[in-house]
Amino acid sequence: MTTSSTTRTAVAAAALLLPAAGCYDAAAMIERVRNDAIQSRLEEIDLGDFHVTLPRDETNSETTEVFVDVYGRAVRYRLADIETKLEEEDYSYRQNMLLAVRSTSNEELAEPGLGTLRKRLFEVVNTTLADTPVEQVGIEYIRLVRH
Secondary structure (H helix, E strand, C coil), X not given: CCHHHHHHHHHHHHHXXXXXXXXXXXXXXXXXHHHHHHHHHEEEEEEEEEEEECCCCCXXXXXXXXXXXXXXXXXXXXXXXXXHHHHHCHHHHHHHHHHHHHCCCHHHHCCCCCHHHHHHHHHHHHHHHCCCCCCEEEEEEXXXXXX
């Protein structure tokens, strides 16, 4: 390659890249900063551990025990209200969480991020908490035992 063709290639590359140098999405940048700020104010709260046996599998008659420990993330100033509300609604909250875990299918348990189960648990938690919802629900650990 000669010097003039190298120069032309460099000029062409610069001409193509130069218009994109000042392009950015201001709204996306603001949203990202806002989300980062919210995440930094979130604290984890223990939402309980649950143990259920799923209905017997029709194909091979196996049962599956599910042990799951759930946590939530909420804004720091709501933690005391959330703990109080969970204590007040303890029995119905635990029953609804157990039903949510028990209604899980084997396909849902095979999902890499357990997204469907987490979404179902998120709905139960926020239905119970009503005025003081959590921002996220996560699974600390999950253990499956087949019999």
